Amino acid sequence: MSPKIRVAVAGASGVTGSSVMNALLATPETFEVTALARPPSLGKQVFVEYSQQGVIVKSVELDGPAGVVAQNLAGIDVVISCLTLRQMKEEMTLVTAAHEAGVSRYVPSFFGPVCPPRGVMLAREMKENILDHVKRLYLPYTIIDVGWWYQLSLPRLPSGKVRVKEEYSTTQIIGDGTNPWSFVDNRDIGKYVARIIADPKTLNKQVFCYSEMWTQNDVYESWGALTGESITRNPITKEELLQIISEGEAEMAHGDLESAAMLKLGMAQYKYLLGIRGDNTPEHAKYLGYLDAKELYPDIVASSFKNYMNDLFTGNIKAPYI
Numbered sequence: 474m475s476p477k478i479r480v481a482v483a484g485a486s487g488v489t490g491s492s493v494m495n496a497l498l499a500t501p502e503t504f505e506v507t508a509l510a511r512p513p514s515l516g517k518q519v520f521v522e523y524s525q526q527g528v529i530v531k532s533v534e535l536d537g538p539a540g541v542v543a544q545n546l547a548g549i550d551v552v553i554s555c556l557t558l559r560q561m562k563e564e565m566t567l568v569t570a571a572h573e574a575g576v577s578r579y580v581p582s583f584f585g586p587v588c589p590p591r592g593v594m595l596a597r598e599m600k601e602n603i604l605d606h607v608k609r610l611y612l613p614y615t616i617i618d619v620g621w622w623y624q625l626s627l628p629r630l631p632s633g634k635v636r637v638k639e640e641y642s643t644t645q646i647i648g649d650g651t652n653p654w655s656f657v658d659n660r661d662i663g664k665y666v667a668r669i670i671a672d673p674k675t676l677n678k679q680v681f682c683y684s685e686m687w688t689q690n691d692v693y694e695s696w697g698a699l700t701g702e703s704i705t706r707n708p709i710t711k712e713e714l715l716q717i718i719s720e721g722e723a724e725m726a727h728g729d730l731e732s733a734a735m736l737k738l739g740m741a742q743y744k745y746l747l748g749i750r751g752d753n754t755p756e757h758a759k760y761l762g763y764l765d766a767k768e769l770y771p772d773i774v775a776s777s778f779k780n781y782m783n784d785l786f787t788g789n790i791k792a793p794y795i
């Protein structure tokens with residue numbers, strides 16, 4: 474029997490992190506899992522539950538010296554970051570520490586839509602800055618992008634039966650709503666990650682994992698048909714988005730990553746990328762040099778968008794960040 478792959482996950486309590494943790498824990502014969510918890514979060518129920526499932530939960534201050542973080546990574550094969558850009562500094566430290574500890578694969582927190590590296594989206598450029606740091610160290614890596622979550626793509630229902638975190642979501646029809654893009658159920662992300670990190674073919678490569686292609690018009694139509702509710706389309710034009718982007722860029726000159734300006738700019742750039750530029754497709758991913766997870770792992774069954782709609786409408790799950 475081959476030895477288990479020892480994996481450490483930062484951001485294990487978050488939405489992406491939970492998807493990754495669930496998938497790793499589903500094959501205990503393949504993975505030994507460590508969760509890196511920041512000290513104030515150590516007592517959270519999620520870490521107690523991980524611990525009960527055999528996860529090694531370590532209290533690690535990623536804001537501290539890289540050398541101390543590296544000690545906590547001794548013997549780890551793969552480090553996966555599911556942090557957000559608010560923790561950019563912490564992720565840079567984690568990269569340095571992973572290098573110091575000699576890990577054999579680092580997965581930075583990308584998990585986004587297809588996007589060229591520079592000049593399109595600030596959020597993407599910040600992620601590329603992390604990758605630059607990885608490459609300067611010749612740290613072995615894998616980039617994983619996933620498209621746009623189903624979970625951020627449905628508008629709330631007029632009845633109030635389903636609520637969503639509007640400010641993080643594409644709850645307006647962008648342009649004329651006819652641009653198809655790649656969607657993923659965030660509950661599936663972990664399934665892909667578990668396969669990718671065990672696969673030598675994906676080392677020092679980018680992999681694109683998505684579930685289905687939809688246009689926003691079709692999404693809204695299906696959501697209305699399933700719920701029987703009249704869904705407001707509330708469109709936003711290319712010109713309106715460009716205006717918000719230019720205001721956001723001006724505000725960001727004085728703002729920081731925690732600021733409202735960053736959220737405003739970031740979301741407008743995402744919407745522009747998805748609905749106007751149309752970057753987020755498997756064809757563009759191939760052009761940018763990504764491997765396609767559907768080709769690598771044809772046996773992985775992705776959840777359908779209609780299944781997600783149904784789960785949300787029937788109250789099986791809640792939209793994230795609520």
Ligand SMILES: NC(=O)c1ccc[n+]([C@@H]2O[C@H](COP(=O)([O-])OP(=O)(O)OC[C@H]3O[C@@H](n4cnc5c(N)ncnc54)[C@H](OP(=O)(O)O)[C@@H]3O)[C@@H](O)[C@H]2O)c1
Pocket residue numbers: 483484485486487488489490510511514517535536555556557558560563582583584585586619620621622625
């Ligand atoms: N493709 C898409 O549609 C899409 C949508 C959303 C997000 N994403 C991407 O997915 C990735 C993860 O985002 P997410 O929304 O899943 O994250 P999230 O749910 O907000 O979770 C963030 C995680 O970071 C941890 N954390 C926060 N501050 C920390 C610190 N100082 N030190 C250590 N850990 C800290 C949190 O842990 P505690 O608070 O428990 O300590 C939590 O586990 C990002 O790259 C994001 O851009 C993609």
